[in-house]
Amino acid sequence: MDADATNVDPHVKILNERVVSRAKARGLDAVVYAPHFTRLPEIRARAERFSDGDLLVVPAREVFTGTWRNRRHLLAVGLSDPVPDFITLDGALAEFEKQGAAVLVPHPGFLNVSLDRDDVRTFRDRIHAVETHNFKAFSRQNRRGRELARALGLPGFGSSYAHLRASVGEAWTAFERRIETEGDLVDALRGGAPRRVFRRRGARHAARGIAEFAHLGYENTWGKIDRLFLSGTEPTHPGHVAYGGRFEDVREY
Template identity: 35%
Template sequence: MLIDLHCHTWPRSACSALEPLELARLAAERGLDGICLTEHDRAWAPDELEALRAAAPIAIFHAVELTTDLGHILAFGLPAAAFSASAREVAAAAVEAGALLFLAHPARDGLLRVTRETVEFFVSVEAANGSDSRLQNIAAAGLAKGFRLPGIGGSDAHTAAEVGRAATRFAGRPTSDADLLEALRSGAYEALLLD
């Protein structure tokens, strides 16, 4: 099952030009089975998420991309009450909630800020990012090998042209956010750049 684990939609991510349903339709056309909404620093309201899921042609998952002092973090399974700009606070909350943290686009800027101690906050990194360069993705994929879980992949789409450029292929077929978290925890997936 192919899921794009990094997408931004308007208006919840002000920098995105993609309406949620448009994103879902484009992702379906381009062969994806699901997308995970990762807006910047904010969660979707549960009722709005439910309405989108009912209308979308593919599976919709929900996580977040947090802007922190260690760079951008993709957080899966983290309650909105724990969103913070302090990576240390986010990491403590993730342990408590059983959430998983991946350092986003690590070769763009993030890893430079991570120390021997704070690298422990992350189970892995984003190894394939559709908005990064080929060299940045090669570097990120190399970095992912140093972590306990494989790297993830996502388009980081903000516009129609970027939809479907990268994704994560799962061995299983997650159908809920809880399933997705378990699938990530299992390590049975791989990051892919698509074209």
């Protein structure tokens, strides 16, 4: 790990030996692992399993706030206790702040799965960074992210948003400081530490981007969510027994 910079892919959805090898080959020092519909203890255990002296794996949650048809995603890094999906946006932000997590806005303004300009402006004081380059997004969407971050004076970040192994490290954020622990990354994000966003280029980069976007159709079908949230016993359903009724006042389902 370079003494003056740390290369981080701040949002990946998959984690295994091949992903770790890919991340190291791409020159990454850390990745943030935040799979969909997976409870924090499981994420944390898997992140610990795959972390080593060459690659830090930081556990995180991309929480789906609101309803499935009108959901707003938030990426929370540094949670100490589990937070379910499909609670209100304000309820999620209040819980993140209570736990001292860093709150990031992934893919702003993207379809019906993101915070829009008005949302970010309303909750600006509780948000620590806006994604300015998402490998899965189109150029115009990333441009809007950059414009939004500039307009509201918020730091940016870039990620692969990798759902596929080949995408890891296609975009990343280089922090101008040494980051060796989860706490270091949370401090850098909450403190607005200087950073630069990078991405790869070329035909292979473009082809991998097309493959990632094609994957979007699967992850955003109503059939998938219908299967996940029928009984209320699913891992990140707000009514799951693991949450002990803590989110009853802010649950959407």
